[in-house]
Every structure is written in structure tokens, then in C-alpha cells.
Amino acid sequence: MTLYFFLKWLHVIGATVLLGTGAGIAFFMLRAHATRDPRIIAAVASIVVLADYVFTFSAAVVQPLTGAALAQVAGYSLTSGWIIASVGLYIFTGAFWVPVVFMQKKMRDLAHTAAENGMPLPEEYFRLYRRWFAFGFPAFFAVLTIFWLMIARTVFG
Numbered sequence: 001m002t003l004y005f006f007l008k009w010l011h012v013i014g015a016t017v018l019l020g021t022g023a024g025i026a027f028f029m030l031r032a033h034a035t036r037d038p039r040i041i042a043a044v045a046s047i048v049v050l051a052d053y054v055f056t057f058s059a060a061v062v063q064p065l066t067g068a069a070l071a072q073v074a075g076y077s078l079t080s081g082w083i084i085a086s087v088g089l090y091i092f093t094g095a096f097w098v099p100v101v102f103m104q105k106k107m108r109d110l111a112h113t114a115a116e117n118g119m120p121l122p123e124e125y126f127r128l129y130r131r132w133f134a135f136g137f138p139a140f141f142a143v144l145t146i147f148w149l150m151i152a153r154t155v156f157g
Contacts, residue, residue: 011066019147064090089146096135
């Protein structure tokens with residue numbers, strides 16, 4: 001196996017983990033939220049926060065490293081339009097993802113407290129949930145666009 005294909009394999013796996021974990025987290029949080037049950041939300045949000053740290057964070061660190069190494073080995077200039085666009089979208093995605101992690105932790109804590117005290121979810125939880133939901137769309141579509149740029153890179157030179 002050549003270095004190029006090994007790096008490409010790592011990069012594709014990292015991209016898949018980012019997209020898959022993001023979609024999975026969104027699905028499970030949406031389903032938990034739909035129950036309005038603080039116990040379920042607290043349990044699911046705990047798993048979601050862990051998944052974000054284990055999978056999303058590690059893939060987010062690996063992606064730029066494998067991407068830069070792959071570009072170098074393949075002979076692409078880091079100033080190519082598609083690479084600059086991808087990096088810009090990657091930073092844009094991170095600007096939405098980082099606050100989402102903190103929102104998920106706070107939502108988890110609010111749901112946990114409500115469950116412990118046998119209380120309904122507080123209004124703060126619902127405000128955070130609406131913001132969390134809204135932050136997901138631009139990040140998700142930015143990641144889809146990055147996938148497209150990786151596939152159609154020659155369009156941008």
C-alpha cells in the first residue's frame with residue numbers, strides 16, 4: 001500500500017466518522033428530546049457528549065493532518081481553490097460545533113437535575129435545544145459541501 005492510499009484511507013475514514021457521528025448524535029438527541037422525559041434526555045445526552053469527545057474530536061484533529069499530508073503527497077498546492085474553500089468551511093463548521101458541545105453538556109446537566117428532582121425540564125433547556133438545533137444545519141451542510149469539494153476538486157483547480 002502506498003503512502004498516498006494510506007493517507008487517503010485515513011482521511012476518508014476521518015470524514016466518515018465526522019459525518020456519521022454528527023448525523024447519529026443529531027438523530028439520538030432529536031429522538032430523546034421528542035420524549036420530553038428528563039431521564040431519557042439526560043442518559044442520551046451523556047452518551048452524545050462522550051461520543052463527541054471520543055469520535056468527533058479525534059476525527060476533527062486527524063482531518064487537517066491527513067488532509068495536509070495527502071495534499072503534499074498528491075502534489076496539490078495548499079493554495080488551491082478547493083483546499084482553501086474546504087479549510088474555510090472546516091473552520092466554519094468548527095465555529096458551530098464547539099458551542100454545540102457546551103450546549104449538549106448544559107442540556108445534559110439540566111435534564112439530569114430535572115430527573116433527579118422529579119421536575120419537568122426548565123425553559124433554559126428548551127432555549128438551548130432550539131439553539132443547538134439551529135446550529136446543526138449550517139455545520140451539517142458545510143460538511144456536505146466539504147465532501148463535494150473533495151470529490152469534485154478539479155472544478156476549483
